[in-house]
Amino acid sequence: MIAAPPASTDPNALLADASTSEPIHYVLRLYVTGTTPRSMRAISNIRKICEQHLEGCYDLEVIDIGQHPALAEGEQIIAAPTLVKKWPLPLRRFIGDMSQTDRILLGLDLLGASSAASSPRP
Amino acid sequence: MRETAELRSAAQAEIAHLSARLQEAEDTLGAIRNGEVDALLVTGATGPQIYALQGQDAETNRFRGEMLAQVSDAVIAVDHEERIIYLNTAAERLYGFAASEALGRRISSIRQAHWLRPEDEAAATFALREHGEWRGENIHLRNDGTTVYVESGITMLRENPTQPAGMLAVIRDVTERKLNEGQVLVSEIRYRRLFETAHDGILLIDPSSQQIIDANPFMTTMLGYSHAELVGRELFEIGLLNDQAASREMMRTLKRTNHVRYDNLPLESQAGRHQEVEVIANLYDENGRQVIQCNIRDISERRRSEEHIRLLIAEVNHRAKNLLAVVQAVAQQTAKHGDPETLAARLSERIDGLAAGQDLLVKNQWQGVEVSELIMAQLAHFQDLIGTRVLLVGPPARLNAAAAQGIGMALHELTTNAVKYGALSNAEGRVRIGWQVMADELPVFSMSWLEEHGPKVAPPVHKGFGQVVIGRMAEAAVQGTAVIAYNESGLAWTITAAAADTLTPTQDAP
Numbered sequence: 281m282i283a284a285p286p287a288s289t290d291p292n293a294l295l296a297d298a299s300t301s302e303p304i305h306y307v308l309r310l311y312v313t314g315t316t317p318r319s320m321r322a323i324s325n326i327r328k329i330c331e332q333h334l335e336g337c338y339d340l341e342v343i344d345i346g347q348h349p350a351l352a353e354g355e356q357i358i359a360a361p362t363l364v365k366k367w368p369l370p371l372r373r374f375i376g377d378m379s380q381t382d383r384i385l386l387g388l389d390l391l392g393a394s395s396a397a398s399s400p401r402p
Numbered sequence: 403m404r405e406t407a408e409l410r411s412a413a414q415a416e417i418a419h420l421s422a423r424l425q426e427a428e429d430t431l432g433a434i435r436n437g438e439v440d441a442l443l444v445t446g447a448t449g450p451q452i453y454a455l456q457g458q459d460a461e462t463n464r465f466r467g468e469m470l471a472q473v474s475d476a477v478i479a480v481d482h483e484e485r486i487i488y489l490n491t492a493a494e495r496l497y498g499f500a501a502s503e504a505l506g507r508r509i510s511s512i513r514q515a516h517w518l519r520p521e522d523e524a525a526a527t528f529a530l531r532e533h534g535e536w537r538g539e540n541i542h543l544r545n546d547g548t549t550v551y552v553e554s555g556i557t558m559l560r561e562n563p564t565q566p567a568g569m570l571a572v573i574r575d576v577t578e579r580k581l582n583e584g585q586v587l588v589s590e591i592r593y594r595r596l597f598e599t600a601h602d603g604i605l606l607i608d609p610s611s612q613q614i615i616d617a618n619p620f621m622t623t624m625l626g627y628s629h630a631e632l633v634g635r636e637l638f639e640i641g642l643l644n645d646q647a648a649s650r651e652m653m654r655t656l657k658r659t660n661h662v663r664y665d666n667l668p669l670e671s672q673a674g675r676h677q678e679v680e681v682i683a684n685l686y687d688e689n690g691r692q693v694i695q696c697n698i699r700d701i702s703e704r705r706r707s708e709e710h711i712r713l714l715i716a717e718v719n720h721r722a723k724n725l726l727a728v729v730q731a732v733a734q735q736t737a738k739h740g741d742p743e744t745l746a747a748r749l750s751e752r753i754d755g756l757a758a759g760q761d762l763l764v765k766n767q768w769q770g771v772e773v774s775e776l777i778m779a780q781l782a783h784f785q786d787l788i789g790t791r792v793l794l795v796g797p798p799a800r801l802n803a804a805a806a807q808g809i810g811m812a813l814h815e816l817t818t819n820a821v822k823y824g825a826l827s828n829a830e831g832r833v834r835i836g837w838q839v840m841a842d843e844l845p846v847f848s849m850s851w852l853e854e855h856g857p858k859v860a861p862p863v864h865k866g867f868g869q870v871v872i873g874r875m876a877e878a879a880v881q882g883t884a885v886i887a888y889n890e891s892g893l894a895w896t897i898t899a900a901a902a903d904t905l906t907p908t909q910d911a912p
Contacts, residue, residue: 320487327506342505359439375433
């Protein structure tokens, strides 16, 4: 599997990641509702974004809120589909079918991919 | 001052956090307003509640999803880019991937498909393009390296008649069945080879119709009927049993005892060749259907061998009795003539001479003995004299068993006499042994033993057993005439008999 995020939730830990050449490993969760077309689109869209921008540096888990409502509640999810960026901090949520690629990339801090500090790849 | 700065920094971080949460809340409300969400999760007194915002469609989708989740076959749906948009619990088990890991990935990332035959891939592509569905078998290679044989039904999903939206696959693990099929195939090849190469005739018969349903190649050779001619016939129709009644009787016995055996049945091939056969029939269960297997063995050769052995035993018995009679006569005569003190030695010598001839006959399988071979055997102790003082002159001629026995004993007596009293008892004497076959209307065999340059010879005062052996016994063996002349220059012995009673056709020893 993938490496777990650092135990500390101290935002300062980000500085440690940024100061090294190691790529940042993203931990994402997508909450969907069964097999609705929007859920399917959301899954497909976020996978494409990850494969294009985070190849080998991400862990995406798709969770059906119908199957795991308590998990969704613990994550303070109020609508589906919702993508949660759990790592790197700060935690961010995105609502919808993930078709607004630029907005997602911006939220994931991936639009300035040329920046060495925030790029997941060297 | 420092504490104030820290407080200010913490307050700013909290404000940023709350701003982000506020922005998220606004985004959520905007998304709900714009119809970008499927469901809301609201925490109530009884726990989290899910409210679908797509009404009937969402409920139908949920119902379908729950149905598919319970299907024992793996169900996977992919979009037009072959990204997984749905997989049920059976698919998670089959490929070892949780839905949360696999959803959105390309199907190739959880398994590779291998085709059983190279042409299958093109056929599947064609079927999906032209008919919108394909059903068939192939091999899936899982990410852990293991393979699984699967039977798949794939249906194209379309947003409209011309636009493919993806594919739905229903996949069944048939690995166990395929392995069983492989074992069945190996077994089929192995036992069909036995059936087809067996050197016994084998018939398979349907007990209800009593007709032949299969026959091995050797059966067609035995009977001279083709396979097609045998199938559909009853046993009596191929000459195995006398008539329909016998055939039906055999079937009744088989159904009662499951087994029938005939040790010796006459069987005639289509061409009229007579064979004796042994028939063993058994009633078997073949996966709920009864079938009779008849093994038919041609025992003609075995019968001939048994008869040959029976004759040989009788012949050996006869010859043993003859030999014992000769030994008995030799013993009696040896005891009657000569010094009792030397009886044992003389008897032993004579039996040795008899045994030498017997050995030759056995060596030649009682097919006769060459005259020269018989002489060499009887003069075995004087091999170094042969060619110098013992001269052999005669054509190839093969004595029959009786003649070899009689003449062999005579040669033994003549040799013993020559060594004791005659031409081989001094340093100059010689023996000429000659034989010939005189061609005539009835060919005659004659053999002579002529001694010369030995001590002067005088006729014996008493007639001993040696004279009986070279006289009457030799004559009886060849049904001929023996002449003994006590010439002063040396003993002369000749025997003459019809070649037909003395010789067997000359042949190479086996």
